[in-house]
Each structure stands twice: as structure tokens, then as C-alpha cells.
Amino acid sequence: MIPEIGHFALILALCVAVVQGSLPIYGAAVGNSALMSVAKPAARGQFLLVLLAFCCLGYAFAAKDFSVLYVAATSNSQLPLHYRLAAIWGAHEGSLLLWVFILTIWMVAVSFLSAHLPEAMRARILGVMGLVSMGFLLFMLTVSNPFERLIPAAFDGRDLNPLLQDPGMVIHPPMLYMGYVGFSVAFAFAIAALFGGTLDAAWARWSRPWTTVAWCFLTIGVAMGSGWAYYELGWGGWWFWDPVENASFMPWLAGTALIHSLAVTDKRGSFKAWSVLLAILAFSLSLLGTFLVRSGVLTSVHAFATDPKRGLFILVFLAVVTGGSLMLYAWRAPRVGLGGGFSIISREGMLLANNVLLVAALGSVLLGTLYPLFLDALDLGKISVGPPYFDTVFVPLMTPAIFLMGIGPLAQWKKASLPELAMRLRWAFGVSVTTALVLPIVLGHWSPLVSLGLLLAIWIATTIATDLRERLAHTDGNSLFGRLASMPRSYWGMVVAHFGLALFITGVTMVKGFEVEQDVRMNVGQTATLGGYTFRFDGTQQYKGPNYIAARGTIHVSQDGHDVTVMYPEKRRYTVQNQTMTEAAISPGLLRDLYVSLGEPLDDGAWSVRLYHKPFIDWIWGGCLVMAMGGVLAISDRRYRLAWRRKDVEVPATTQMARQTVS
Amino acid sequence: MNRFLIPLGIFVVVVVFLGIGLTLNPRELPSPLVGKPAPEFSLPQLHDQQKVLSTNDLKGQVWLLNFWASWCGGCKTEHPVLIQLAQSGVVPIYGMDYKDRREEALAWLKEWGNPYPIVAVDESGRAGINYGVYGVPETYVIDKAGVIRYKQIGPLREDILQTKILPLIRELQNQ
Numbered sequence: 001m002i003p004e005i006g007h008f009a010l011i012l013a014l015c016v017a018v019v020q021g022s023l024p025i026y027g028a029a030v031g032n033s034a035l036m037s038v039a040k041p042a043a044r045g046q047f048l049l050v051l052l053a054f055c056c057l058g059y060a061f062a063a064k065d066f067s068v069l070y071v072a073a074t075s076n077s078q079l080p081l082h083y084r085l086a087a088i089w090g091a092h093e094g095s096l097l098l099w100v101f102i103l104t105i106w107m108v109a110v111s112f113l114s115a116h117l118p119e120a121m122r123a124r125i126l127g128v129m130g131l132v133s134m135g136f137l138l139f140m141l142t143v144s145n146p147f148e149r150l151i152p153a154a155f156d157g158r159d160l161n162p163l164l165q166d167p168g169m170v171i172h173p174p175m176l177y178m179g180y181v182g183f184s185v186a187f188a189f190a191i192a193a194l195f196g197g198t199l200d201a202a203w204a205r206w207s208r209p210w211t212t213v214a215w216c217f218l219t220i221g222v223a224m225g226s227g228w229a230y231y232e233l234g235w236g237g238w239w240f241w242d243p244v245e246n247a248s249f250m251p252w253l254a255g256t257a258l259i260h261s262l263a264v265t266d267k268r269g270s271f272k273a274w275s276v277l278l279a280i281l282a283f284s285l286s287l288l289g290t291f292l293v294r295s296g297v298l299t300s301v302h303a304f305a306t307d308p309k310r311g312l313f314i315l316v317f318l319a320v321v322t323g324g325s326l327m328l329y330a331w332r333a334p335r336v337g338l339g340g341g342f343s344i345i346s347r348e349g350m351l352l353a354n355n356v357l358l359v360a361a362l363g364s365v366l367l368g369t370l371y372p373l374f375l376d377a378l379d380l381g382k383i384s385v386g387p388p389y390f391d392t393v394f395v396p397l398m399t400p401a402i403f404l405m406g407i408g409p410l411a412q413w414k415k416a417s418l419p420e421l422a423m424r425l426r427w428a429f430g431v432s433v434t435t436a437l438v439l440p441i442v443l444g445h446w447s448p449l450v451s452l453g454l455l456l457a458i459w460i461a462t463t464i465a466t467d468l469r470e471r472l473a474h475t476d477g478n479s480l481f482g483r484l485a486s487m488p489r490s491y492w493g494m495v496v497a498h499f500g501l502a503l504f505i506t507g508v509t510m511v512k513g514f515e516v517e518q519d520v521r522m523n524v525g526q527t528a529t530l531g532g533y534t535f536r537f538d539g540t541q542q543y544k545g546p547n548y549i550a551a552r553g554t555i556h557v558s559q560d561g562h563d564v565t566v567m568y569p570e571k572r573r574y575t576v577q578n579q580t581m582t583e584a585a586i587s588p589g590l591l592r593d594l595y596v597s598l599g600e601p602l603d604d605g606a607w608s609v610r611l612y613h614k615p616f617i618d619w620i621w622g623g624c625l626v627m628a629m630g631g632v633l634a635i636s637d638r639r640y641r642l643a644w645r646r647k648d649v650e651v652p653a654t655t656q657m658a659r660q661t662v663s
Numbered sequence: 664m665n666r667f668l669i670p671l672g673i674f675v676v677v678v679v680f681l682g683i684g685l686t687l688n689p690r691e692l693p694s695p696l697v698g699k700p701a702p703e704f705s706l707p708q709l710h711d712q713q714k715v716l717s718t719n720d721l722k723g724q725v726w727l728l729n730f731w732a733s734w735c736g737g738c739k740t741e742h743p744v745l746i747q748l749a750q751s752g753v754v755p756i757y758g759m760d761y762k763d764r765r766e767e768a769l770a771w772l773k774e775w776g777n778p779y780p781i782v783a784v785d786e787s788g789r790a791g792i793n794y795g796v797y798g799v800p801e802t803y804v805i806d807k808a809g810v811i812r813y814k815q816i817g818p819l820r821e822d823i824l825q826t827k828i829l830p831l832i833r834e835l836q837n838q
Contacts, residue, residue, distance in 0.1 A: 277670060284674075291681065311685045319678050326671035333667045370677070373684040573734075580734055600762075 003068050006056025007147040013049035013100075014137040016042050020130030024123035028196070036123035043111045043126050046133065047104040054101045057088055057146055067153030070094060070146045076159035076576050078547040086170040087160045092310070093146035095173060099290070100136045102174070102181045103129065110185060110210075117206060124192030125185075132184055135317045143310050159547065159576035168228035176221030176248055180286040182214025183251060186258065187283035190276045191325055194332045199272045204265035207279070209635045211262060212493075215255045216631035222248050223624035231586055236517065236595050236612045238620060241390040246369040247289030253362040254282035257355045264351050268413060270342065271352070273333040278355075280329060284322040285362075291318055292369070343415045350408040357401035364393040395452075402456045402505070405498060406463030410470070424470070428462035445514065453509025460502035464495055490637040497630025504623025510616035517613070519599070523606040531613030533594060534558050539605050540571075540598070548572045550583075553598050553607060557587065564594075569609075571598045593617045697814055701728070701805045702793035709760050709768055709782035716757065716783040718809065725835045727756040728803040729779070729819075730791060732763040733771035735799045741818035742775050748824065749778035754832050758782035761791050761799050804828060806835045 020042035027035025057070075061084045066072040074090045075083075089095040107129050114122045140146070163169075189207040193199045225248060230238040239245065258278040264271045291314040342348040368389050406428070407421060436455035440446040468484075471491075477483035520528045522537035529535070538554040550572040557564045567585035574581060584597035592615045599608030696702075705717035729745065731738040749756055758779035760768045765784065772782070785791055794803065804813035813831055815823065 273667070280670075315678065315681055315685065318681075322674055323671065323678070326674055330665060330667040330671050334665065370680065374680050578734055 002056050002059050002063075003065065003147040003149065006053040006060075007145065009049045009053040009056065010137060010141060010145075010147075013046050013053070013104075014134065014141060016046045016049065017130050017134035017137055020046060021127055021134050022130075023127075024130075025127035025195070028120040028123045028127070031120075033119065036119050039123045039126035039130075040111045042130065043104070043107040046130070047108045050097075050101050050104045053147075054088070054097060057094060057097060058085055060147075061085055061087055064157070065153075066155070066157050067150055068146075069148045069150040072150050072154040072157045074157070074160050076157040076547060078576070079157075079160055079165070080546050082170065083160055083165050086164070089173045090160045090164050090169075093140070093144045093148075095177075096136060096140050096144055097146050098174065099177055099181060100133055100140065102177045103133050103136065103184060106181060106185050107133070110188075120196060121192055121198070121206075124195050125188040128188035128191045129184060132188075132321065135321065139310075139313050139317065143313055156576075159574065162548070162572070162574040162577065162579050162581045163232060165547075165574075166228065166232055168224055168232065172221060172224040172228055175217055175224055179214050179216075179218025179221045179255075180248075180251060180289065182210070182217055183255060183279075183282040183286050185210040185214065186279045187325070190279035191328065194276060194325075194328050197332065197335065199276060199336045201266055201269050204262045204272075204275060207275075208259070208262050208266060209640050211255065211258055211279075211282075212631045212635050215252070215259055216628040218248070218252050218255060219624050219628040219631070222252055223621045223628075227621050230617075231584055233582075236515075236584070236597075236610075236614065238511075238617065241368070241387050243369050244289075244293050246365050247285075247292045250362055250365055250369075251282050251285040251289065253358050253365070254278055254285055257358040257362070258282050260351050260358075261355055264348055268342070268348060270348055271355075272336045273329075274355070276329060276333060276336075278359075280322065280325045281359075281362075284318070284325070285366075287314070287318045287321060290314055342413070345411070345418050345421075346416050347408055347411040347413050350404045350411055354401050354404050354408065357397055357404075361394060361397040361401070364397065365390065368393070395449075399452065399456065402460065402501070405501075406459045409467050409494065409498075410463065425463060425466060428459065428466045431462050432458040440513070443514065447513060450509055450513035453505055453513070457502045457505040457509065460498055460505070464499055464502075468495070488637055490634045490639075493630045493632075493634025493637070495630070496633055497627045500623045500626030500628075500630055502623070503619050503626055507616045507619030507621075507623055511614055511620070515612065515614045515617075518611045520609055520611065521602060521606055522609045523604065526606075528609075528611060530611045531592070531594075531615075532559060533564065533613065535596065535609075535611055537607070537609060540601075540607065545572065547576060548574045548581075551598070551601070553585075553596075553609070555585070555596055555609075557594060567594065567596050569596045569598045571601075588618055590618070591615060696795055696811050699811060701803065701809050701811050702790070704783065704785075704790045704793070706759075706783040706785055706790060709758070709765065709772075709784050712765075712784075716781050721757065721805070722809055723807055725754055725807055725832055726805055727754055728759060728794075728805060729756050730759045730761045730785075730794070730796050730799045730801045732761045732799050733767040734763065735761075737818045738800045739775065741800055741820070742778075744819050744821055744824060745778040746776050753829065754836075755780050759790060760784050761796065762786065762788045802828075804831060804835070807838065 020039060023035045024039035024042075027033070027038070057068075059065075060068045060071050061075055062081065064071070064075070064077050064084075066077075070091070070093050071087075074094070075087045079087070087094070089098040107126060110122075110125060110129070114125070117125075186207050189203065189210065193203045222245075225245065226238045229240065229245075230236065258275065258281075261271045261275045261278055265275045291311065407425065410424060411421060432455055435458050436451045439454055440450045471487060472480070472483055475483045475486055477486055516531050518528060518530050522528065522535075524537060524539040527534050527536045534557070536556040536558070538556060540551040540553045543550055543552055550570045552568050552570045555567045555569065557567060565587045567587055569585040570583035572581045572583055573579070582597050584595055586596075587594040592613060595612035595614055597610045599610055601607055701718060703718045705715050705719075708714045708716050727748075745756060748754070756778050758781070760782050762785065768782070768784075772779075783790075788796075794801075800818055802815040802819050803811050806812050812835060813828065815828070819828075
């Protein structure tokens, strides 16, 4: 009964989405205020309906209702409750429901936080979001219904993929989807503005906080996915340039470009058409990501159940959404105008160059991801593009981008002077180059890439320091702290996010340059030494988890005769799916991770054991976290708080319409 | 030419390729080993550890080599197809138990049925490396001269068997 209620709620949500996607947009076109006002209640109603469906599915999992096909396929009676609930998004149908659920959350957020927008704008935004959610609800109800019954019911479920039975997997998909789907807001803003013909600085100002929030979630989501791969896949890698990883990374690149381009549109009125295009791009890439994961056109470690029918649906949906938006863009954008002019050496110029580089990097990732598919489609053979391609293409594109990132914040708007900039940055440049050259030698191993990586990281840090010092000199106030605090939070957001990138680059550089690993056969009591640490293998013990049996190894780690830690790597066998999983043991640290995973059992209780010493690896994710914190700081800026506080001062609809035609 | 149409143009090209991609199967990878002599092995048998199965014993006939393991989910998917093929007696399927535990492999065959006349044990995965195994299950068609003629990555399906493998086997057997 409960699953049928969920199913019915989805059908009702689809009906509401149809209404929400049509009446308000039509109302905005003809200036009918009554039709426009449908948008808000429709968005909220849709949210409640999808919430109900979500709860119904959650209940089916909690109650172990194996007469629901999806529940039987992705859970098991022995699976602990928290993983049963996380199994809601453990496979295709449920993750779509999560997708739509998050979309409705964003809709509700827009409906509550849009009081300062003209009514027509809000109606169009919610209308566009309604259309997007209509597509996904249709998709679910036609080819991937999570509430489909299994009659007769299964005696027990097939269990959740053991790879996904992990706390990281519980939070990673919702975070990632918050980011993916969050770009639908920026997208809806852009489309609404194209519809209305009001692409102005106000549009950019409204879009910015939404874009930044989505970007923060996506940053954390991608970082968590990478962290999960690191500790769960058991061989210490953190990024594989796998199609599905790329699918999450491409919207991130587009979103990053969008944040910067919107800043220019907001402050200077330039880049309007470009910002709109990036907003369309960011969301389209989210949809493309969904397509790549769901359709099985590319092989990937993320082996979701794939089905050509589903692939076709998403492809058609992608074609309609993106094709339609780009057509609208081609029709409306020529009238938008160019905004204020600027010389090449100016903050705009550098942001533009940065944007172009980011989009070029995005293009190269897209090309690398789709290239095997292109060749295959042209019957030129099957190939796979691996990390070598991405590393070769990505580093040269990001290097100038990061170099500009250091200069940009110091340059003036409109026109800056190159000699003057060089003068101001000479210390930063000197310190970066010297440190980058000398530091690797001090660390014991010089290589061009390590030097380059450190150069970029230190360049970011030193240019930030230069900028801060100059700004402090121009700020009035008594105490240093008071002067620092008087700078706007949006500025601090930028500084923190950029600094996060410096941390990230440091992590990547140090891991790539200095990690050591060893694959050893270890008898009980035997020791191995790696990176100054001594590992002693004390054998394994069998133990039984809720739905698996495991061999747990004990490894004592010591350094210079002092005990450092005891590590317990495991080899688990999940009984239902009969899958073996390697649970690595990690001893994290600020400056290094020790990473131990069990290979294969050998005779006499000996095991093959993999030992890794990974310097600075946690800086990779720490850097991402700091980047996201920068985003949070930026949206807590005073002017957004003011904008939301002002919402009770609503302007009557008629004057809004009038103002709109004027602008 | 309206430059604002360029993004749309690029997008259309991408969609066309994605559409074609949907009709293709990325798992059909060509193997560099197709057309080359099958790598030799001589490995202990699963049911009788004292005996070995060697590629030399199999010369002069067309045979299938199927890499499988008791821990592999795809192997269970293709299992009915293998059983049916074995019962038809068209071609012998030799099994290669890949990185597995002996007792579990034996239990697995006991429970689900044994399509193989002989199963060799590749405990270290050495034979798998020589054959370029991406992941189990994988199936190789090997001709009378000991040359690999076809490689199937992933579970063997009824339609692939009927359209590709069986016609190939008949052709090879008539040579």
C-alpha cells in the first residue's frame, strides 16, 4: 500500500510540474498576474508530493518490503538500517528520485528567497524548473519507476553493492546532486532572463549567490567522491579520470567559470551573453553526466545498471533542454549588447582569459571523455583515453590560468598597467620562483613537475599576501584585526577559495612527487620499512560483521623505535553478493597518510600487503573544503543578507511590469 | 552567419555522436591476441590437483576457454548459457578458475552445475595476464591450430552465441 502511495504522489507531482511549467511562463508572457502567482504554490506543492514519495520509498527500505523490486534489488535483511536508507540512492531508480527531490528542494528555496525579484522573473524561473522536473518525473514514471512491485515478493534482497556500504557513500551522492541540480537554478535564471529579454546586471546579482551555493555543494561532492575512491577502492589512488568522475568535474569547471563571469557581469555589465552561455553549459553538463552514467555508452568503474531505453530518454531530454536553450540563446543573445568596454590588460581581460582557459580545460576533458565514443561511432576502432592524455592536456591549460589567478585580483577594472602590476608583484614572483626551485632539493628530490606545482601553489599564496597587504594599507582603522574584519566577506570568500586551491595544488604536487609504495609478502611477525616508518605484521583474525565475514590484519607501525599507531586493514567478503572488498587502513596526518591494504592470503598465515606513504594527501581534500568555505563566506556577504531582509517590502505587480519593460 | 549559433552547432554534433554511441556496445573490445596463438599454460586441475591441463592436450580441436570465478557475479549471469552450450555438445568449454579458492569454486560448480569437462586453476592470475583478461568472465574461441579467433569480454549472451560464436565455431570445425 505504502509504495502505491509513493507512486501516486509521483504521478500527482508530474501533474503539478506540468502546471508549474506552463501557466506561469505563459502568464509572464502575457502579463497575467494570476497565472504567474501559480508558480509559488505549485513549487511548494510539488516539493511536498516528492517528499512524500521519498518517504514512502524510505519506509519500504526501513520495513524491508522485498515486494518492491528496487528494495529487493538493492538491500538485504541483514543490511544495517542506515545503509538501508542510503540504499534509496544506491542504484538507478532511487537516485533519480533523489535528483528530483533535490530539484524540488531548490525550487522551494527559490520560492521563499525570491521576494525581491519581479514577479514575472520569479514565475519564469520556477516555470523553467518545473519543466526540468517534469522531464525527470516522466523519465521515472515511464522507464525507471522505483515503486515497481515484485510479485511474488522476494524472500530476501540481493543486497546493496558492497562498494557503496560506506559512510562516504551515504553523503556523497546527495552532496553531488545538490551541486548538479543546484546549477538548474542558475540555468533557470538565465533562461528566464532570455525569455524576458532582461539580461542586466541585476540578473547577474540575483544569480550569483545561487550559483555559488551550488558550486560549494559540487566542490564538496566531487572531493568526497575522490576521497571515497581513495579509501574504499583499496589502492590509494584519488582520481582516475574515469568517465563518471569527469562527468562530475566538467560541471564544476563550468560552474567555476560561471562564478567568475557573473562577477564581471554584476560589477561591470560585461560578459552577459557569455555568462548566460556558461549557465546553460553548467546545467547541460550536469545532464550529460547523468546521461553518461545511466546509458552505458562508456564503460566505467561506476557500473550502474544500464539500459539503452533509459539512455535514449535522457539523450532526448538533453537534446530538448540544451538544444532548446541554445536555440533561445541564438535568438535572444544578439540583442543583449556587450556592456562596458575594457582593455586587454585589466581585471576583465584577465577574468576573460581565465574563463577561456577554464572552458578550454573543460573542452579537453569533454573531448577525452567522449573521444572513445566518437571513434567508435565513426568505426575507427575502440580505444580508451586514460590519465596520460588528461595529465598532458590539463596541466598546460591550468598553469597559465593559475598564473592569471594571482594577478587578476590586483588588477584594476577596465584598464590596468602592466609595468605597474609587475612592480607590485615582483616580490611575490621572486619568492615563488626561488622557493619552488629550492624546496624540492631540500626535500630530497627535484623534478620539473614538482617545482612547477610548488611554484603555482606558492604564487597563489604570495599574491594573496601582496593583495591583502596593499588593501590593509588603504583601509582605515586602528587594529590590524579591525581592518581585516572591515573588508567585505565576498572579498574574503575569494581569498579563502583561492587559498584552498593553493592547498589543493600543494597536496597533488607532494603526493605525485614524493609518495612511496611497496608491495610485500609479509609473514606473521615480519617487518617492512617505508618512508621512515616500520610496519610489523601481526597476522590476521577472522571476524563476522552484520552482512560480511572479514579477515582483519593487525599492523603495528613505529618510527625510530616509538610506537606510532596500530592499523587494521581488512579483507571482507560480503556474503549475499559473494563479493570481496578490500578495506584499507589509513592513518591520516597533516603531513602524511599511512595507507595499508591487504592483498591476497598466502600460505602459513602470510599475506601480500600493500604499504603506502603518501605525503600531504589530505591537503587535496582539505583544499577543496577550504575552497567551499570560501564560497560560503562569499554568500554570507552583507549585500545578500540585506537583499533577503528587504523581502517584506514588496513592490506591486503593475509597477514591476512597468519597470521591466523599461529595462 | 550568426556567431551565437555556434554553441548550438557544436551541441548538435555531440548529440548525434551520443545517439550513435547508444547503439554500440563499449564492451566489445578488440583483443590484440585475436589471430595470435593462444598463450600456453599448464596448470593443475580443479577436481584433481595431481593432474594438469595443458594447451598441448587441446590441439587439434576447436575449443572455448572460459575464465570464471566463484566470486564473480557476471559468471552466474552467463552460467545458464554455458550449461546449455555444453549440453548441446557442439564444442567443449574448458574452464579457467581465475584467482579463486578451490573449495569455493568446487562448491559453486556443485550448486550451479558444471559445464566444463576440465577446469584448470589459475590461482595467481598468471594465465589471466598472458591472455590479457580485463575481468571475469571472459571467453576465448581457439581453433584447431591453437590460434585465438574470438574474445568475449563480459558475460556470454544467448544472442552473441547465436549470431557470432556458433557460426564461427562451425566454420572453424569445417576447416
